[in-house]
Amino acid sequence: MEILILIVSLLFVIVGIIGSVLPALPGPPLCWLGLLILYTCPGMEWNYWLLGITFVITLIIAILDYVIPAQGTKRFGGSKYGVWGTNIGLIVGILAPIPFGFIIGPFLGAFIGEMIYNSQDSKRALKAATGSFIGFIASSFMKFVYAIVLFGIYLHEVYTHWSIWF
Numbered sequence: 001m002e003i004l005i006l007i008v009s010l011l012f013v014i015v016g017i018i019g020s021v022l023p024a025l026p027g028p029p030l031c032w033l034g035l036l037i038l039y040t041c042p043g044m045e046w047n048y049w050l051l052g053i054t055f056v057i058t059l060i061i062a063i064l065d066y067v068i069p070a071q072g073t074k075r076f077g078g079s080k081y082g083v084w085g086t087n088i089g090l091i092v093g094i095l096a097p098i099p100f101g102f103i104i105g106p107f108l109g110a111f112i113g114e115m116i117y118n119s120q121d122s123k124r125a126l127k128a129a130t131g132s133f134i135g136f137i138a139s140s141f142m143k144f145v146y147a148i149v150l151f152g153i154y155l156h157e158v159y160t161h162w163s164i165w166f
Contacts, residue, residue: 002041006158009037013147013154020143022102027143031150032058038154044161054150061146065139066090072135073110078128085113086132106132 012034019025032054039046069090070083078086086106093105110132114125 002043005037005041009034009041009154012037013151017144017147017151020147021140026062027147028058028061028150031147031154035150035154035157038157041161044157047157050153054153057146061143065143068139068142069106069132069135072131072133072138073128074131076127076131076134077124078110078114078131079117081113081117082110082125082128082132083113085109085111085116086135088113089132090136103133103136106136 013031015025016027016029016031016034018027019030020027035054036051038044039051066087070086073082073086086109089105089107089109089112090102091105092109093101093103095101096105098104107129111125111129114128115122118124
């Protein structure tokens, strides 16, 4: 039974790492669930502090994942229309059956939103769309680094608990 729990929890962590780059999957929350599943192993001592702190950080990162691209749009001179366009474009891009829709969607959404706001200023719209893209890259990088940290915690906990096996 322990081996099955180890395999399932490891799969959650690995899919979470992949999901930190692909926005269709909630990367850090899946990694955290992998840690939680690991602690259901018989004989594994619960580390409530570790689980609590990583849970709070996971929630913060999940929220920031939606805020950062919109703030990138705003920081690069985008209006509310550009911010809304970024968010709508992200959702459409995830659901659209096109390659890299999750990258193209927020960019185009911010661009279209800014063009609706001020159809005369395509340069400003392009700048806001660029901010959306940079925000997306920053958000993905943050999620990936945190997912790798959770993977490291996972490996440490497995090694500490089952070091006699290794």
